[in-house]
Amino acid sequence: MVQQLPTDTTPAIIYPDSDGQPMADNTKQFRWIVVIKENLELLFSNNPDVFVAGDLLWYPVEGDNKLRQAPDAMVVFGRPKGDRGSYKQWEENNIPPQVVFEILSPGNRLKAMAQKYKFYERYGVEEYYVYDPDEVDLIGWLRSGQELDVIEEMNGWVSPRLGIRFQLTSENLEISSPSGERFLSFVELAQLREQERQRAEQEHQRAEQEYQRAEQERQRADEALTQLEQEKQRYQALEALLRERGIDPNQ
Structure with a gap:
């Protein structure tokens, strides 16, 4: 009689790549998410x-x-760059995200934000920032031991991990890189590139004009030198003719 070995019938656990929730509730929230994410990508490119x-x-x-x-x-x-369907921490050397950002919208509820705070505190986030673009209000927390402690003054705050600086005005939040460059939207970056292209084109045109002027000056100098050489040759020919006739041209 052949004895069958028991088989593992435990179903594989599926970790969905989507929770079915929209990325943003409105254009303002979406714009800020993109600006922060893309500028951080650029900062650490x-x-x-x-x-x-x-x-x-x-x-x-x-x-x-x-x-x-x-x-x-x-x-x-x-952790290395690259595409992922989700971030499974046990597949990433058990390294949690050190810095997270949330952008508030009318769809965010106080209970949901409290749950996120406890989640980030429990699972190792070092810096947690929440920005409300409607109220132009920024709140931050910094890890101290097992807890996330609120940052008392966010205006002028510099992220220990990222090195970026937050500046709050009455109308907007400005984020700048360690080198002082302001985080820009895609449109602003495109406009800046176009301005740089136009400046480069203008510099090229000025250089081309300078080259042409210099070339014209060189041509005029060559023409003057040619005329002098021709005058010299005529003078030498005249000297030779005078000597043939017995006349000393130097007297």
Whole structure:
């Protein structure tokens, strides 16, 4: 009689790449998500070990596909760049996102934001920023031990991890890179590139004009030199003719 070995019938756990929720509730929220995420990508574009993502599901615990969050933007130091359907922490050397951003919208509820705060605090986020573009209000938390402590003054605050600076005005939030360059929208970046292209074209035209002027000056100098050479040759021919006739041209 052949004895059958028991088989593992435990179904594989699926970790969905989408939670069915929209990325943003309105254009203002979406614009801020894109500006922050894309400028962070640009800031760390030369560092292969910094992963930046927007609206990507983060699963911190293997075996639990209900425990998850999708930060509007997140930054992970120590993980390579590349496309991912979701961020499964156990597949990423168990490194959690160190910095996360959330952009408030009318669809955000106080309970949901409190749940996100507790999630980020529990699973290792070091810096957590929430921006309300309607009220132009920025709140930040910084990890201290096992807790996220509120940052008392956000105006002028510099992120320890990112090195970026936050400046609040009465009308807007400005974020600048460590070199002082302001975070720009895609449209602003395109306009800046066009301005740089136009300046480069103008410089090229000025250089071309200078070259043409210099070439004209060289041609005039060559013509003057040719005339002098011709005068010299005529003078030498005249000297030779005078000597043939017995006349000393130097007297």
